[in-house]
Amino acid sequence: MKHLFSTASLLAVLMATTAQAESICSSDLRVLAQPRDGLTLLEDYVDEFEELSGAGFEIDYLNENDRRAKSQADASTVGSYNVYYVDEANLPLFASSGWIVPLDGYYPAEYDYEDFDAGMRSVASYDGKQWFAPIQGGGDLMVYRTDLLTAAGLEPPKTWEEYVAAIRKLHDPDNGVYGVALRGQRGSGANVWRWLPLFAANGGKWTDETGAFAFNSDAAVKATEEYLELFKYSAPGTQTGSFDESTGAFRSGKVAMIVESAPLGAMSKDPSQSRVVDVVGFAPPPTPLPGSGYAHGFAIAAKANPEEQDKACAGLFVAWATSKEQEARRLAKGQPGELTRKSTYESPEYVKTFGENLSVAMAETGARTEVLFWQDPRWQELGNTWGIMLEELITGSRTDVKATLNELETFAKSL
Amino acid sequence: MRVGRSLPYVFLGPALLVLVILAAVPTLYAVNLSLQNRTLSAPQAEYVWLANYLKLFSDDRFLNALWVSLKWEVLTVSATMAVGIGLAIAMFEAATRRWRMILSVLFIIPVLLPRVCAAFVWKFSFHPLYGAVTWPVRALTGQTPDVLAHPWGAMLTVAFVDVWQWGLFFAVIILKLMEALPPQPIEAARIDKAKGWEIHRFVTLPMLKLPLISLLLVKAIESLRSFDLVYVMTRGGPGVSTETLDMYAYSQGFIEAGNISYASSMAVIMMVLTVILFTSIWKRLNK
Numbered sequence: 234m235k236h237l238f239s240t241a242s243l244l245a246v247l248m249a250t251t252a253q254a255e256s257i258c259s260s261d262l263r264v265l266a267q268p269r270d271g272l273t274l275l276e277d278y279v280d281e282f283e284e285l286s287g288a289g290f291e292i293d294y295l296n297e298n299d300r301r302a303k304s305q306a307d308a309s310t311v312g313s314y315n316v317y318y319v320d321e322a323n324l325p326l327f328a329s330s331g332w333i334v335p336l337d338g339y340y341p342a343e344y345d346y347e348d349f350d351a352g353m354r355s356v357a358s359y360d361g362k363q364w365f366a367p368i369q370g371g372g373d374l375m376v377y378r379t380d381l382l383t384a385a386g387l388e389p390p391k392t393w394e395e396y397v398a399a400i401r402k403l404h405d406p407d408n409g410v411y412g413v414a415l416r417g418q419r420g421s422g423a424n425v426w427r428w429l430p431l432f433a434a435n436g437g438k439w440t441d442e443t444g445a446f447a448f449n450s451d452a453a454v455k456a457t458e459e460y461l462e463l464f465k466y467s468a469p470g471t472q473t474g475s476f477d478e479s480t481g482a483f484r485s486g487k488v489a490m491i492v493e494s495a496p497l498g499a500m501s502k503d504p505s506q507s508r509v510v511d512v513v514g515f516a517p518p519p520t521p522l523p524g525s526g527y528a529h530g531f532a533i534a535a536k537a538n539p540e541e542q543d544k545a546c547a548g549l550f551v552a553w554a555t556s557k558e559q560e561a562r563r564l565a566k567g568q569p570g571e572l573t574r575k576s577t578y579e580s581p582e583y584v585k586t587f588g589e590n591l592s593v594a595m596a597e598t599g600a601r602t603e604v605l606f607w608q609d610p611r612w613q614e615l616g617n618t619w620g621i622m623l624e625e626l627i628t629g630s631r632t633d634v635k636a637t638l639n640e641l642e643t644f645a646k647s648l
Numbered sequence: 649m650r651v652g653r654s655l656p657y658v659f660l661g662p663a664l665l666v667l668v669i670l671a672a673v674p675t676l677y678a679v680n681l682s683l684q685n686r687t688l689s690a691p692q693a694e695y696v697w698l699a700n701y702l703k704l705f706s707d708d709r710f711l712n713a714l715w716v717s718l719k720w721e722v723l724t725v726s727a728t729m730a731v732g733i734g735l736a737i738a739m740f741e742a743a744t745r746r747w748r749m750i751l752s753v754l755f756i757i758p759v760l761l762p763r764v765c766a767a768f769v770w771k772f773s774f775h776p777l778y779g780a781v782t783w784p785v786r787a788l789t790g791q792t793p794d795v796l797a798h799p800w801g802a803m804l805t806v807a808f809v810d811v812w813q814w815g816l817f818f819a820v821i822i823l824k825l826m827e828a829l830p831p832q833p834i835e836a837a838r839i840d841k842a843k844g845w846e847i848h849r850f851v852t853l854p855m856l857k858l859p860l861i862s863l864l865l866v867k868a869i870e871s872l873r874s875f876d877l878v879y880v881m882t883r884g885g886p887g888v889s890t891e892t893l894d895m896y897a898y899s900q901g902f903i904e905a906g907n908i909s910y911a912s913s914m915a916v917i918m919m920v921l922t923v924i925l926f927t928s929i930w931k932r933l934n935k
Binding site for chain 1: 792
């Protein structure tokens with residue numbers, strides 16, 4: 234009955250929105266986010282949102298770690314923000330703690346949520362519900378040097394075995410070319426992130442059907458050994474580096490092939506960021522590697538939006554800020570790292586800017602993208618501890634993979 | 649008479665009040681927090697009294713952080729003092745007044761740089777593929793040394809940046825202190841045909857004992873707050889080889905688990921250790 238009443242109230246609000254859109258918001262929205270070019274651009278259109286909703290918005294920016302800490306502290310205490318910027322790592326905590334509400338019912342249908350990249354939508358889901366609208370994110374892409382592959386008489390690899398063989402063949406440090414660039418820096422979003430696809434490809438699972446930890450398995454040992462083996466061909470500086478270091482090595486022309494988060498695709502076609510613009514090709518990751526899905530986006534806060542109309546107002550902002558129109562503006566401004574919609578990847582403007590090869594690869598990789606980390610509030614602690622251990626294995630402070638996984642399991646059970 | 653006796657309190661009162669607000673309130677808050685089980689994800693908390701402190705001593709990562717902090721202190725404080733004294737003596741002996749001025753200005757610049765900027769600049773300079781510092785090795789041997797990927801290499805590199813900032817600054821301070829010394833004892837030593845190093849070993853440095861102890865303590869306290877340098881250059885890695893106490897406390901409080909009570913207990917331990925250690929060092933050296 235209560236649910237029926239809520240739905241009826243919401244319908245009434247939405248109908249009112251159609252009839253008299255400007256009345257949906259009663260006061261300016263407060264948004265907590267981390268700096269993004271697309272959000273700076275969004276602020277230029279605050280008048281447009283005011284006309285649409287009847288109120289403006291104000292965005293407070295904090296860098297990633299501070300944004301996570303501040304939003305957790307705010308959401309768990311005073312709840313002063315109407316919209317939170319959440320990401321794959323803290324979504325389980327925010328959703329399970331009731332700090333945000335699902336988008337269903339508050340995200341207006343005309344903004345076409347299903348148009349978001351399939352991988353990002355899967356990352357934005359938890360417990361069977363959608364919780365945020367993506368601002369950036371994606372899965373993985375294999376990005377390779379067409380000139381080096383052609384010179385070596387190689388086709389772009391399609392399987393993991395072909396990928397490893399090609400890396401070995403193209404690895405030529407004497408001439409300043411390294412086979413691959415990986416991530417060695419500790420962190421659930423750094424080295425662990427690049428290890429996750431190998432773990433999944435080998436059949437690894439974080440927990441079993443009963444919820445007990447199951448990661449300490451042959452799959453984890455094999456994945457780790459394969460990752461460590463590949464590091465023999467990884468560019469110097471990546472042993473303690475993350476996305477910036479590995480993609481920087483590729484974009485400066487020092488690396489033959491790389492599997493990295495999808496924004497690298499457009500970055501490597503941008504002459505201001507890349508020295509390999511004309512000799513770069515794209516494909517989905519070699520099978521059986523899945524894409525390691527990640528996404529950042531806007532979610533509706535629970536505490537600061539106690540009434541249905543407040544939630545609808547925040548939902549309208551979330552939808553408007555991530556709409557096709559905003560995305561077209563970001564594409565026109567040359568902000569390739571913040572494109573999230575399938576319709577954008579397939580649009581003539583995108584093909585014209587980045588080429589058909591990237592457009593096709595982006596569309597194909599979405600279907601291969603999965604949530605590979607453990608979707609649980611304790612993931613940060615477990616993932617970061619594994620990141621420290623993995624970095625020690627990479628840099629040689631540890632050598633016994635199985636003993637390390639045993640130690641991680643003991644730690645996991647203490648959480 | 650009454651007015652005379654209370655006048656000092658009138659002057660001291662506002663300053664003491666500001667000090668109490670700025671120092672005592674956050675300290676008491678941290679102590680209170682450390683006795684609870686508060687996390688960022690759950691605002692409701694209970695008092696667990698000393699449980700966080702007991703847990704610390706069975707936490708291998710905390711014990712490692714203590715050891716790393718101790719190594720960091722010894723390394724950076726001794727190297728900073730050695731560089732500061734060495735450069736100051738070299739300038740005092742070999743440089744003209746004009747050159748001393750020029751070098752003093754140059755040596756002050758590093759410490760004026762924000763630590764985060766210095767850390768980024770040096771991190772890039774030590775990059776095995778693009779770094780300016782590693783360029784000669786690349787050019788001569790074709791090797792790409794990755795010093796930040798080795799536990800001791802990382803520790804020494806981060807310490808180098810710290811000493812680059814503070815050692816040069818201390819050199820200027822010590823030089824100015826030497827210039828302010830009365831010239832008669834030094835001239836007397838020269839007349840007695842004392843060698844250059846003997847003059848400094850037995851005359852100038854003993855005369856500067858108290859200010860040098862003060863500088864040493866300032867540097868020791870400053871070295872405890874190495875978080876920004878470590879965070880930017882190594883994030884505590886490789887593994888936990890450069891994870892100092894403040895870096896571990898921040899990781900526990902904000903990066904990994906949101907265990908702010910546990911992180912506070914580390915901060916309190918750090919504060920207590922600092923007070924005990926520095927008070928005893930001060931008393932010992934000041935005898």
